[in-house]
Amino acid sequence: xxxxxxxxxxxxxxxxxxxxxxxxxxxxxxxxxxxxxxxxxxxxxxxxxxxxxxxxxxxxxxxxxxxxxxxxxxxxxxxxxxxxxxxxxxxxxxxxxxxxxxxxxxxxxxxxxxxxxxxxxxxxxxxxxxxxxxxxxxxxxxxxxxxxxxxxxxxxxxxxxxxxxxxxxxxxxxxxxxxxxxxxxxxxxxxxxxxxxxxxxxxxxxxxxxxxxxxxxxxxxxxxxxxxxxxxxxxxxxxxxxxxxxxxxxxxxxxxxxxxxxxxxxxxxxxxxxxxxxxxxxxxxxxxxxxxxxxxxxxxxxxxxxxxxxxxxxxxxxxxxxxxxxxxxxxxxxxxxxxxxxxxxxxxxxxxxxxxxxxxxxxxxxxxxxxxxxxxxxxxxxxxxxxxxxxxxxxxxxxxxxxxxxxxxxxxxxxxxxxxxxxxxxxxxxxxxxxxxxxxxxxxxxxx
Amino acid sequence: xxxxxxxxxxxxxxxxxxxxxxxxxxxxxxxxxxxxxxxxxxxxxxxxxxxxxxxxxxxxxxxxxxxxxxxxxxxxxxxxxxxxxxxxxxxxxxxxxxxxxxxxxxxxxxxxxxxxxxxxxxxxxxxxxxxxxxxxxxxxxxxxxxxxxxxxxxxxxxxxxxxxxxxxxxxxxxxxxxxxxxxxxxxxxxxxxxxxxxxxxxxxxxxxxxxxxxxxxxxxxxxxxxxxxxxxxxxxxxxxxxxxxxxxxxxxxxxxxxxxxxxxxxxxxxxxxxxxxxxxxxxxxxxxxxxxxxxxxxxxxxxxxxxxxxxx
Numbered sequence: 001x002x003x004x005x006x007x008x009x010x011x012x013x014x015x016x017x018x019x020x021x022x023x024x025x026x027x028x029x030x031x032x033x034x035x036x037x038x039x040x041x042x043x044x045x046x047x048x049x050x051x052x053x054x055x056x057x058x059x060x061x062x063x064x065x066x067x068x069x070x071x072x073x074x075x076x077x078x079x080x081x082x083x084x085x086x087x088x089x090x091x092x093x094x095x096x097x098x099x100x101x102x103x104x105x106x107x108x109x110x111x112x113x114x115x116x117x118x119x120x121x122x123x124x125x126x127x128x129x130x131x132x133x134x135x136x137x138x139x140x141x142x143x144x145x146x147x148x149x150x151x152x153x154x155x156x157x158x159x160x161x162x163x164x165x166x167x168x169x170x171x172x173x174x175x176x177x178x179x180x181x182x183x184x185x186x187x188x189x190x191x192x193x194x195x196x197x198x199x200x201x202x203x204x205x206x207x208x209x210x211x212x213x214x215x216x217x218x219x220x221x222x223x224x225x226x227x228x229x230x231x232x233x234x235x236x237x238x239x240x241x242x243x244x245x246x247x248x249x250x251x252x253x254x255x256x257x258x259x260x261x262x263x264x265x266x267x268x269x270x271x272x273x274x275x276x277x278x279x280x281x282x283x284x285x286x287x288x289x290x291x292x293x294x295x296x297x298x299x300x301x302x303x304x305x306x307x308x309x310x311x312x313x314x315x316x317x318x319x320x321x322x323x324x325x326x327x328x329x330x331x332x333x334x335x336x337x338x339x340x341x342x343x344x345x346x347x348x349x350x351x352x353x354x355x356x357x358x359x360x361x362x363x364x365x366x367x368x369x370x371x372x373x374x375x376x377x378x379x380x381x382x383x384x385x386x387x388x389x390x391x392x393x394x395x396x397x398x399x400x401x402x403x404x405x406x407x408x409x410x411x412x413x414x415x416x417x418x419x420x421x422x423x424x425x426x427x428x429x430x431x432x433x434x435x436x437x438x439x440x441x442x443x444x445x446x447x448x
Numbered sequence: 449x450x451x452x453x454x455x456x457x458x459x460x461x462x463x464x465x466x467x468x469x470x471x472x473x474x475x476x477x478x479x480x481x482x483x484x485x486x487x488x489x490x491x492x493x494x495x496x497x498x499x500x501x502x503x504x505x506x507x508x509x510x511x512x513x514x515x516x517x518x519x520x521x522x523x524x525x526x527x528x529x530x531x532x533x534x535x536x537x538x539x540x541x542x543x544x545x546x547x548x549x550x551x552x553x554x555x556x557x558x559x560x561x562x563x564x565x566x567x568x569x570x571x572x573x574x575x576x577x578x579x580x581x582x583x584x585x586x587x588x589x590x591x592x593x594x595x596x597x598x599x600x601x602x603x604x605x606x607x608x609x610x611x612x613x614x615x616x617x618x619x620x621x622x623x624x625x626x627x628x629x630x631x632x633x634x635x636x637x638x639x640x641x642x643x644x645x646x647x648x649x650x651x652x653x654x655x656x657x658x659x660x661x662x663x664x665x666x667x668x669x670x671x672x673x674x675x676x677x678x679x680x681x682x683x684x685x686x687x688x689x690x691x692x693x694x695x696x697x698x699x700x701x702x703x704x705x706x707x708x709x710x711x712x713x714x715x716x717x718x719x720x721x722x723x724x725x726x727x728x729x730x731x732x733x734x735x736x737x738x739x740x741x742x743x744x745x746x747x748x749x750x751x752x753x754x755x756x757x758x759x760x
Contacts, residue, residue: 193556201647202456204556204580204622209646273564274557318565320534322555322578 005044007427011035012048012391014381015055015351022053024387027374027429032383046435048391051424052350055358056088056119056388057335058377060151060180060258060365061234061306063327064090064121066112067105068097073311073408075109078331079118081309081407083433085331086390086423088119089377091365094126095156101126101137103145110147117442118433119426120375122365125149127168127179131157136168143175150366153180155234156281158216160186165220169229176366178256180232181220183241184282188212193322195268195283203271205321208283210238217241221248221255230254232364235308237263237282239292246301256364258306259293261337262328262413266290270413276317276324277413280310297356298347304360307334311409329402329409336419339394344420354380374429387430394421406439449755451563451572452748455583455627463630464603467591470740470747471600477513477743486754487516493546495537496575497523497553502714503575503585506738507550510745516753519546534558538567546570548753556580556619571752579617585713586623588744589670590631592737596709597667605632610662612638612694613672613721614683616645620713621672625653638662640694642683659694663703670711671696674721691720698725709733 006025014020014032021038023031031038059082065073075092082090092109094100100109106123113121125142129135131154142149152172159165159181168179189212194200196207217233221244224231236242236257248255262280267287270278278284296302310327317324330337338357342348348356362368362378370376379385399418402410426434433440449462458466476484492511494504504520511518521541534553541549548571551559556578563572576582590604598604609628615621615637628635635653637644644655656662663669674694676687684690691697696710704710710722710732718724726732 196646198647198650201645201650202622204578204619206579207646274560275564315533318533318535320553320555320558320561322557323534 006040006042007430007432008038008040008043008045009048009053009389009391010045012051012053014053015354017350022381022389024389024427024430027387029381029383029385029387029389032381046391046425050393050395052392052394053381054086054350054354054390054392055380056377056390056426056428057086057357058361058365058367059087059090059307059309059331060304060361061155061308062090062092062331063095063310064092064109065311066096067108071313075112075121076116076118077406077408078309078311079113079116079121080439081331081405083118083426083428084406084423084439085333086335086392086426087331088388088390088426088428089122089362089367090119091122091124091151093155094124094153095131099126099130100124101129103138103141103147106142106147106149107145118439119428120377122151122367123147123149124155124180125152127152127154127159128164133157133159133161133164136164136171139168139171139177140175143177150175150177151180151232151364152177153182153234155180155182158182158184158186160216162219162223166223166227169224169231170227173229178230178232178364180234181216182234183213183216183220185212185216193279194271195285197268197286199268199271203274205271210240210285213238213282214240214244217244221245221253224255225253230256233257235260235263235282235306236293236302237285237289239289242292242296242301246296249301256303257301258304259297259302260308261305261330261334263293264290264297264305264341265337266413274321276319276321277328277411277415279321279324279326280328281326294341294345294347297342298352303364304356305334305338306361307331309407311407312411314410317411327411328413329405329407329411331407332405333400333412333414333419335392335423336421337414339421340419343394387427389427390423391425392421393424396422398422449751452583452752453559453563453572453574454581455586455623455630458627458630460603460630463590463627466587466744466747466751467594469751470587470591470743473746473750474740474743483513483515485515486750487511487514490516490547490753491519491545492516492548492550492749493519493521493541495521495541495549495551498576500552500576503552506741507575507745509742511749513742514746514749516749534561535565535567538562542568542570548573548749550575552576554578573748573752576619578619580619581623582619583623584741584745584748585620586627587748588737588741589624589711589713590627591740591744592711592733593668593709596733597707603631604628607633607667608636608665609633609668609670610636610638610666611670611672612659612696614643614674614678615639615672616643618672624670625651629653636662638694640684640690659700660703663700664705666704666708668709668711669696669704671721673713673715673717676717676720687720695721695723696726697723701726701729701731704731711737714738
């Protein structure tokens with residue numbers, strides 16, 4: 001790629017805490033050496049003193065909305081937001097219109113991602129046709145398409161039929177896929193508006209009980225054990241879910257789980273404002289749940305942090321609670337929220353952040369396969385690996401203003417919050433997608 | 449007081465002041481000429497997104513007796529039924545110069561949004577939002593209890609009140625629990641466990657599943673309306689079983705102390721939560737509640753629009 005310069009990242013701190021120079025050239029990490037030692041003529045030098053270097057972040061759970069809801073987000077704006085948040089790969093959820101339940105749609109989303117050039121887009125395939133929970137979608141066709149789908153999810157809907165879930169878990173074994181379950185018993189959550197607890201009882205909002213999540217996770221873990229498949233649990237939100245996943249892992253069962261940044265920081269107390277920016281599915285839970293989730297990320301019970309970035313047009317939130325859409329943006333705040341809730345609290349070091357936000361999600365999505373070449377992610381910052389690098393300043397506090405974000409969504413629950421650090425630069429295959437905190441568009445000539 | 453959104457927001461002093469003001473309003477209603485000039489030239493909009501003829505008429509009477517101009521806006525057949533948002537509706541009414549908006553809405557918290565978002569500059573009165581609150585109902589209930597049980601002055605300290613029925617879906621119950629607690633009464637909720645909110649342990653009240661055991665200690669029993677359709681969602685097996693276990697009938701009326709009163713926010717399901725014997729007995733103060741509703745709403749409108757610190 002002729003537009004890619006050689007970059008010398010001078011004096012960055014590696015996840016293991018040591019300082020180093022990184023040389024990125026030809027789309028790969030050419031050299032990782034002691035700070036101040038690298039000397040490459042003609043390289044663009046980035047002063048990374050005091051900056052944390054991380055392998056390019058990988059999001060396992062992103063709603064890019066295209067095709068169908070381009071008023072909320074496009075692949076271009078969503079991936080630009082991802083780059084600004086330090087991501088080099090995102091998994092685009094299937095609940096678009098049309099649903100990503102065919103090879104044609106996943107290839108379209110994949111191609112839009114390549115054209116935009118901000119980060120790699122890995123489409124998630126729907127488990128069932130139209131997310132309707134009745135017939136399996138053509139999972140094999142999506143797996144063998146150029147989009148090379150490995151993660152399948154009806155996210156937004158639970159695959160609640162136990163037989164269908166069992167078949168899906170079995171079927172994806174043929175291509176090393178994984179079913180990512182949105183764990184929500186539909187009958188226990190009819191009309192649900194927020195976490196069921198003391199706050200919901202006072203606010204008169206229909207409750208979303210923790211057991212509706214936990215019961216499905218327990219069933220799916222047992223199903224996965226029974227058929228010998230791996231299962232991934234989307235956005236765990238309760239202390240009870242953590243306990244089930246922990247128990248399953250202790251038994252050696254092949255279960256992985258993710259948590260969102262908002263569930264690591266925010267609680268259902270915020271709903272007392274009736275401000276729909278706090279309306280999300282699964283809902284914000286209690287402080288005890290937040291603490292359990294943080295500890296679960298720290299001890300590895302929860303494998304990764306995934307954003308569940310869910311942009312909505314303004315009118316979908318500028319209304320009464322019951323009428324509002326569920327979801328929050330998160331790509332541009334995730335890393336800073338992880339710093340605040342896990343690093344600054346002493347629960348996780350930066351090597352742990354690299355694991356939970358890059359290596360683990362890439363492994364779950366099978367993006368770490370070296371056969372993918374430059375399209376592989378989550379392989380760390382060693383020489384010879386694809387040059388996906390994020391530089392993060394953990395001392396650059398800022399106040400979140402949705403109007404200045406890259407995402408088209410204005411529904412950040414962190415609006416007005418001060419977060420402790422921010423992404424300075426992001427490199428995708430050695431190209432700077434973000435420099436000095438600002439997105440760097442592809443040169444006009446690219447592809448011409 | 450800028451808005452009246454929830455009884456949880458009312459201090460003891462606020463609540464007693466409201467009741468005292470309502471008492472003054474009630475006194476004016478004994479006169480031959482009931483109309484006061486207090487809110488002349490002010491506009492009150494009744495913004496009703498849910499059918500509630502009783503509450504709307506009560507607010508309308510209250511505003512008119514204070515000489516306010518009243519605009520009734522019913523969502524049915526209006527632009528709302530064509531998809532207009534709450535925001536646009538509120539801003540439209542604001543543009544027409546509403547000084548107060550009395551809002552009834554099926555979504556819990558809709559009045560809070562209206563007040564918090566600046567969609568209207570006027571005072572917002574919650575006339576019932578979803579399953580959240582109905583503060584003027586609780587105020588008129590407290591006013592009625594104060595008159596019958598506490599000499600018509602002060603608070604309700606020492607009284608014991610049961611709220612019986614579908615607490616889970618009741619905005620009346622929520623508003624009453626907060627207000628009665630603030631005014632010093634002790635509250636016991638009586639319902640089948642399916643109709644008690646999951647998070648009730650945080651509420652300032654007791655919970656019982658046994659109406660017979662509760663009745664002999666009460667000063668007032670408040671029967672909530674129960675919708676028969678609830679049995680379709682397995683909240684209770686049948687209307688008959690509900691009525692047998694939680695309905696107020698002649699036998700249970702006999703378990704009440706002699707001085708205790710029977711209340712109901714209306715409309716009553718006779719034969720379900722309350723029998724004709726109980727509804728028509730000398731202890732029932734249901735029509736007093738209706739009368740007092742006008743006085744309490746006059747007081748609320750007066751304090752929001754012409755009260756201390758609100759003169760413009």
